[in-house]
Amino acid sequence: MNIPPAVLLAQNLVVNYKQHCAVEQLNLSIPRGCVYALLGGNGAGKSTTISTFLTFNAPTSGQVLIEGESPHQNPKLVRAKLAYLPENVALYELLSGFENLKYFCTLAGIQLTRDQAHSLLLDSGLQLDAHNKRVATYSKGMRQKVGLAIASAKHAIAMLLDEPTSGLDPSAANDFAQRIRAAADTGMAILMATHDLFNAKQVADRIGIMKNGRLVEEFDALSVQHDELEQKYLAHARGLA
Amino acid sequence: MILPILHKEFISTLRDGRLLLLGIALLLVFSGFFLASAYELQQLRQEKQVVGKTAKEQWNTQSVKNPHQAAHYGIYVFKPDSPVAAIDPGLRPFTGQALWLEPHKRNLTRFSPATDQVLANRFGQTSASFVLYALLPLLILALTFNSVSKEREQGTLRMLHSLGIPAKELVFGKFLGLLTAFTLVLTPVIALAGVFLMQQFSFTLDDSLRLATLVLVFLVYYSIFTALAIAASTFFNSSRITLFCLLGFWLGCMFIAPRLGAFTAAVLSPNPSANEFWNAIKQDIAQGINNDGNHEQRAQAFEQSILSQYGVSRKEDLPVGFVSLNRQFNDAYSSKVHELHFDRLRDNFKTQQWLSHVASWMGPSLSIRAVSMSLAGMDLAHQRHFEDAAEQYRHYFINLTEDWDRERSHGTERSAKGAETDWRSVQDFEYQVPTLKFALYSARWELLILSAWLLIALNLLTLSARRLNP
Numbered sequence: 257m258n259i260p261p262a263v264l265l266a267q268n269l270v271v272n273y274k275q276h277c278a279v280e281q282l283n284l285s286i287p288r289g290c291v292y293a294l295l296g297g298n299g300a301g302k303s304t305t306i307s308t309f310l311t312f313n314a315p316t317s318g319q320v321l322i323e324g325e326s327p328h329q330n331p332k333l334v335r336a337k338l339a340y341l342p343e344n345v346a347l348y349e350l351l352s353g354f355e356n357l358k359y360f361c362t363l364a365g366i367q368l369t370r371d372q373a374h375s376l377l378l379d380s381g382l383q384l385d386a387h388n389k390r391v392a393t394y395s396k397g398m399r400q401k402v403g404l405a406i407a408s409a410k411h412a413i414a415m416l417l418d419e420p421t422s423g424l425d426p427s428a429a430n431d432f433a434q435r436i437r438a439a440a441d442t443g444m445a446i447l448m449a450t451h452d453l454f455n456a457k458q459v460a461d462r463i464g465i466m467k468n469g470r471l472v473e474e475f476d477a478l479s480v481q482h483d484e485l486e487q488k489y490l491a492h493a494r495g496l497a
Numbered sequence: 498m499i500l501p502i503l504h505k506e507f508i509s510t511l512r513d514g515r516l517l518l519l520g521i522a523l524l525l526v527f528s529g530f531f532l533a534s535a536y537e538l539q540q541l542r543q544e545k546q547v548v549g550k551t552a553k554e555q556w557n558t559q560s561v562k563n564p565h566q567a568a569h570y571g572i573y574v575f576k577p578d579s580p581v582a583a584i585d586p587g588l589r590p591f592t593g594q595a596l597w598l599e600p601h602k603r604n605l606t607r608f609s610p611a612t613d614q615v616l617a618n619r620f621g622q623t624s625a626s627f628v629l630y631a632l633l634p635l636l637i638l639a640l641t642f643n644s645v646s647k648e649r650e651q652g653t654l655r656m657l658h659s660l661g662i663p664a665k666e667l668v669f670g671k672f673l674g675l676l677t678a679f680t681l682v683l684t685p686v687i688a689l690a691g692v693f694l695m696q697q698f699s700f701t702l703d704d705s706l707r708l709a710t711l712v713l714v715f716l717v718y719y720s721i722f723t724a725l726a727i728a729a730s731t732f733f734n735s736s737r738i739t740l741f742c743l744l745g746f747w748l749g750c751m752f753i754a755p756r757l758g759a760f761t762a763a764v765l766s767p768n769p770s771a772n773e774f775w776n777a778i779k780q781d782i783a784q785g786i787n788n789d790g791n792h793e794q795r796a797q798a799f800e801q802s803i804l805s806q807y808g809v810s811r812k813e814d815l816p817v818g819f820v821s822l823n824r825q826f827n828d829a830y831s832s833k834v835h836e837l838h839f840d841r842l843r844d845n846f847k848t849q850q851w852l853s854h855v856a857s858w859m860g861p862s863l864s865i866r867a868v869s870m871s872l873a874g875m876d877l878a879h880q881r882h883f884e885d886a887a888e889q890y891r892h893y894f895i896n897l898t899e900d901w902d903r904e905r906s907h908g909t910e911r912s913a914k915g916a917e918t919d920w921r922s923v924q925d926f927e928y929q930v931p932t933l934k935f936a937l938y939s940a941r942w943e944l945l946i947l948s949a950w951l952l953i954a955l956n957l958l959t960l961s962a963r964r965l966n967p
Binding site for chain 2: 359
């Protein structure tokens with residue numbers, strides 16, 4: 257059996273914050289075209305895992321690799337190969353969505369023409385009349401779309417999403433899920449930390465449940481039904497599993 | 498990479514309503530102080546011109562009298578002010594505006610505006626330069642304190658970090674962007690001052706150079722505050738703590754450092770009281786300095802030397818006026834003693850200025866004030882330059898009247914006379930205002946301290962970049 261090579265890989269990852277162990281012996285492997293949803297309650301270690309890939313924090317032991325290379329030893333990797341979408345896409349309020357996209361892309365070393373920038377925003381679902389409005393007037397969903405446009409512009413091989421649908425209305429969340437799926441279908445490896453079971457089941461290929469820093473269960477998304485997934489999640493959350 | 502960051506910071510700062518609001522407030526406050534100061538300067542110049550002309554005319558039209566008696570009428574000379582003094586009046590409120598030149602005695606400058614002002618004016622004693630060296634840095638701190646901490650709090654720093662932006666480029670991009678925006682706010686202020694001064698005053702090339710240098714030095718000063726504010730914003734995690742620290746620094750710079758400097762200077766190098774100063778001169782003239790002997794001994798020795806020089810045994814037989822000769826001798830000795838004490842006093846002022854630099858570690862404001870005063874020609878060095886020129890002129894006109902007195906009398910007679918043609922032949926006091934080079938030289942230590950502050954601020958900015966965690 258052929259195992260596709262991992263784009264995002266965590267090997268025996270341990271991350272400690274002072275005395276607290278945030279991630280403990282985590283092993284993850286996410287190949288191209290795969291959406292991996294990390295489920296878990298607050299403090300389970302999902303965001304810490306994502307932050308470690310982004311080099312926001314360093315592993316206490318073990319390692320994370322992006323296409324076989326450590327981002328901590330070669331931080332330029334992060335810039336070149338990863339796209340990041342936090343829970344609240346942080347943009348500059350005094351700039352328009354268009355200006356934000358151009359600015360972040362320029363800093364990432366991508367020169368976009370005017371048409372390319374508009375096209376990316378349109379592809380991400382942001383309507384044309386909003387492109388030149390200041391971000392201060394945007395809803396959370398609109399900001400997510402600008403974030404998605406930035407990620408798309410980078411042509412990243414992997415995307416890290418931290419609670420991307422939190423606070424979005426069902427329609428916007430559904431729309432967002434479709435765009436993530438589409439991105440994965442182009443070959444991107446996606447690691448998504450979420451509380452949203454429905455969204456996870458809808459978009460993910462594999463699902464992992466974390467608790468107290470440990471990956472306690474992992475399965476294919478297709479192998480479980482919604483009810484079953486909910487039961488598994490609640491069982492772990494209530495300490496019954 | 499710095500360029501897009503600079504551009505973004507520039508645009509954001511301009512779009513930030515706070516900048517516009519504070520910029521307008523700044524322009525209004527500066528305009529108020531500047532116009533009041535320019536009006537005062539213009540009034541003062543006109544007064545000096547009128548009084549100078551009247552005093553000279555009164556000198557010229559004296560009746561026929563003894564030349565020494567005429568010299569006692571005295572001549573007033575005035576220190577000319579550079580148009581740049583409308584921005585920074587410097588020490589003008591505390592130093593005198595006029596020098597009364599008379600025989601026998603060197604005077605201190607008279608008529609300092611601070612002593613002439615009504616009490617109410619003392620509560621509002623603020624100049625346009627106060628806006629530039631105190632209020633504008635406050636505006637910079639108010640707009641910059643959260644430049645990085647806000648990004649950290651809003652999460653944009655994580656976004657930037659995920660793109661792998663080098664921290665150093667980010668903080669320096671912010672530094673340049675913010676500085677460019679502040680410069681833009683400052684431009685109407687500079688333009689207003691420049692155009693107004695050129696229209697209202699005769700502006701020489703040296704005045705223009707002084708004004709341009711002043712603008713340049715203030716830009717360096719603002720760079721220091723901008724760099725320090727961004728460094729603090731990067732260093733501290735919270736905007737609130739950053740703001741408290743920066744306000745503390747500003748208060749220290751503006752209010753504590755000058756007091757501390759003045760206190761240090763007053764304790765370590767106190768000035769003599771006016772009474773002590775004049776009494777010391779009187780005593781040294783009477784008792785003599787450097788083993789010259791007392792007044793009587795010196796007078797006897799002088800009389801003997803004159804009698805032997807002219808080969809006579811009695812001063813009544815001298816072919817020239819002895820009274821005038823003796824007076825010239827006494828005046829020369831008096832000038833020597835005056836010079837000694839004046840130099841000591843002014844050296845003490847200089848030492849005090851030096852000692853006040855001790856407080857410069859608290860901030861660059863003491864230095865910029867000194868540089869600004871120097872460029873406006875309103876510092877101690879320029880005052881001293883003027884006083885020395887006036888003293889030379891005093892020697893010239895007193896010696897001239899004494900020459901007439903000596904040559905037109907004999908022995909101990911006091912029959913010499915002078916007339917209007919003589920009085921009119923006395924040349925006017927043509928004071929050559931020192932150039933920019935002089936101003937820069939006299940402010941060289943302050944410029945050095947300012948440069949050191951700039952280096953410190955830029956180094957702190959570089960060091961803070963290492964702590965730029967999302």
